Amino acid sequence: KVGCHAKTSFDLLRLTGWLVWMLNNLQTLAFSGLPGLESNSSGKEWTAARRLPQALIIGVKKGGTRALLEFLRLHPDIRALGSEPHFFDRHYARGLDWYRSMMPKALDGQIVMEKTPRYFVTQETPARVHAMSQDVKLIVVVRDPVSRAISDYTQIISKTPDIPPFESLYISFFSLGQIDSLWSPLWIGLYAQHLERWLSWFPRSQIHLVSGERLISDPAGELGKVQDFLGLQRIKPEGSSKPHCLGKTKGRTHASINPEVMQRLRDFYKPHNQRFYQLxxxxFGWQ
Ligand SMILES: Nc1ncnc2c1ncn2[C@@H]1O[C@H](COP(=O)(O)OS(=O)(=O)O)[C@@H](OP(=O)(O)O)[C@H]1O
Structure with a gap:
C-alpha cells in the first residue's frame, strides 16, 4: 500500500509520465528565481507569489489524506504545502499573513492548497475558513469509520505502547457498557455530525467527498473526480513511474480487535452512516 512495507503502492496510479515530470521541474526552475523567468515583461504568468489557499483537504484523519495530497501534488496546476499547517485549529492567532507565508509560491492559474485533517472535526474551523474565503473548495476523504478508528488507535498505540487495549477504551468510563462516542478514535467517525457543521457555512456543492476505499481500489477514477471538482484538466494515468512511498506511518498492520467489539462498532455507526449518506x-457502502 503505502509505506512500501505495506499493502498499497503509490504506483497504483502511475500518475506521472515524464511529461508531467518535466512540467513540474520547469515550475521549480521558475520558482527558484532564475534571472529572466520571474520578471517576464509581457506576461504575469511567470510571476510566482504566495497566496492563501483556494482548496483545502480538511479531513478525515486516517482517511487517506496524505495519499490524496501526494497524488494531487503531481498535477502541474497545483501547488500544495507538504506539511500540515494546522492554521485554523491551532495557530489561528498568528493571522492570515503568517498562514500565507507558509504557502508555496504559485503562478497565476495554479491552485494553492494544504491539508490538515483535524479541520473537519474542530468546532471553530468552518467559521474561520469562511472568514478567509467563501469560495474555498473543500475536500474530505472519508473511510469506513470502524477501520478508520482502528487505524487511528493503531497509530496511538505505536506512539504510546502502554495504553490500554481498544476493547477497554471504547467503553464509556461513566456509563458502563455504553460505547464512548466522545473517545477521539470513535468521535472523529461521526461524519454526519461534522459535515452538518460545515454545511451550515458552505453549500454542499463546495464540499467534495472522496471515498478512501475507492482511492485504493480505483485511484485514477477517484482522483479524476477531484480534478473535475477543482476545475483542473484531468491528468491521465499513463506510462510507468517509480513507486512513491508515503512512510512508515501509513499501512501499518492494524491492532487486532475482538470481532464482537467490531460488530458492536458497526451497529453503533449504522444510523450515523445512514444520516451521513443522506447529507x-x-x-459509501460501509457495512
Ligand atoms: N493510495 C492510497 N489510497 C488511500 N488510502 C491510502 C493510500 N495509501 C495509504 N492509504 C491509507 O491511508 C491511511 C492514512 O490516512 P491519512 O494519510 O489520512 O493519515 S493521517 O491522518 O495523515 O495520519 C492509512 O491507513 P491504515 O493503513 O489503515 O492505517 C493508509 O494505509
Missing part, C-alpha cells in the same frame, strides 16, 4: 447524497 452526502451518496452511499
Amino acid at each position: 452526502a447524497g451518496q452511499d
